[in-house]
Amino acid sequence: MVELKTDTSIDAMHEAGQVVGRALTAVHKAADVGVSLLELDEVAHEVLREAGATSPFLGYRPSFAPTPFPAVLCVSVNDAIVHGIPTRYRLRDGDLVSADFGAELGGWVGDSAISFTVGTPREADLRLIEAAERALDAGIAAAVVGNRIGDIAHAIGTVCRAAGYGIPDGFGGHGIGRRMHEDPGVPNEGRPGRGMKLRHGMVLAIEPMVIGGGTDGYHADSDGWTLRTNDGSRAAHAEHTVAITDAGPRVLTARI
Template sequence: MVELKSPAEVEAMARAGAVVAEALTAVAGLAEPGRTTADLDRVAADVLAAHGATSPFLNYHPRWASSPFPAVLCVSVNDAVVHGIPTDEVLADGDLVSVDFGAVLDGWCGDAARSFIVGTPRPADADLIAATDRALFAGITAVKPGNTLGDIGFAIAASVRRDGYGLLADHGGHGIGRTMHEAPHVPNEGRRGKGMKLRPGLVIAIEPMLIGDGTEDYVHDPDGWTLRTASGARAAHSEHTVAVTDDGARLLTL
């Protein structure tokens, strides 16, 4: 069931989104060669604690997962696309890192992701991240009352194809509110005019996940969570929580 949020509830979600944005900024600022992915998780947890917020990721256990997620931050490095578990893995110069983070504040959720390069960037990685951000904002631009979920997916996929990259198969965004994952599913590929119509009060997370060599397939790590590109190519992930308003999209995790 899709639930529309009142203006006051959207404001509450924006406050949760501000915590998410602060944590992602702190994580990116800490990431440097020699740091571990667990170090990044700890700084994200510190931001939650400072705001009296909690994590929708920690101990999250969907039916398909063999065990609960053990951290507050997903950290996916190089060919890992999403759901990477923080460990003692040491970041190296030139690593492409994607981080996904959520916060629950006063009962409302925010969720966002970003990708960045540790130390010296490789031009191909910088181009991939830029294309991922373009795809996200193409989807956000399609968020208008009367448009459809298919319009969002069409805009994302068209941007990705123009840039020559692949979209992670079988994955997309989601509704969000009192829980991190709500209806509806938000596709990263779609047909114009198809699917549910967007109405003010709908809040969704839009999140394209791009693969650098144009492929789409993935494999699971033995940890049961981390998804890696089947080809070994590098990947990037970008996400915002977005509210539909009478005037279009409002980003709640800037």
């Protein structure tokens, strides 16, 4: 069941989204050679504390997970696609990092992700990140009243495939509101004109995930959370929480 949000509720979600934007900006700024993933998690945690917000990630346990998620930040490095658990691993020159973060404030949730490089970047990584961001922009542009979920999926998939990248099957965006994961699901590839019609008041987390090697294969790491590419190629992830409004798509997690 899809809950349509009022304009007042969307404004409240924007407040939560601003916390998310501040946290991801702080994480990106703090990420440097020698910094551990646990230290990045603490940076994000401090933003939550300062805002009086809580984490929808910490303690979250979907059906596939062997244990509750132990952190407030998902941080996935190099061949990790999504759901990376922060560890003592210290960032190295040239690492590709995807950071995914959520915040709950006043009963409403925001969710967003960015990818970036540390130290001296590889050109291939910059192209991969740019494609993920373009796919996100294309998905947001398709998130207009009267379109359908398939139009968002098709816009994302077209950008990723045209760039020669893989798309992990079965993972994509989702509705969001009082809970982090709500209906409807938002695939990262699909046929235009198909699926649920978009209406004013729907709020979606749109999140392309791209695999640099061009294949779609992935597997779960030994921690039961982290998804890694089968071919060892690098991956990138980009995400925003977006409200569907009569005035056009409204990004609620813009980074500050």
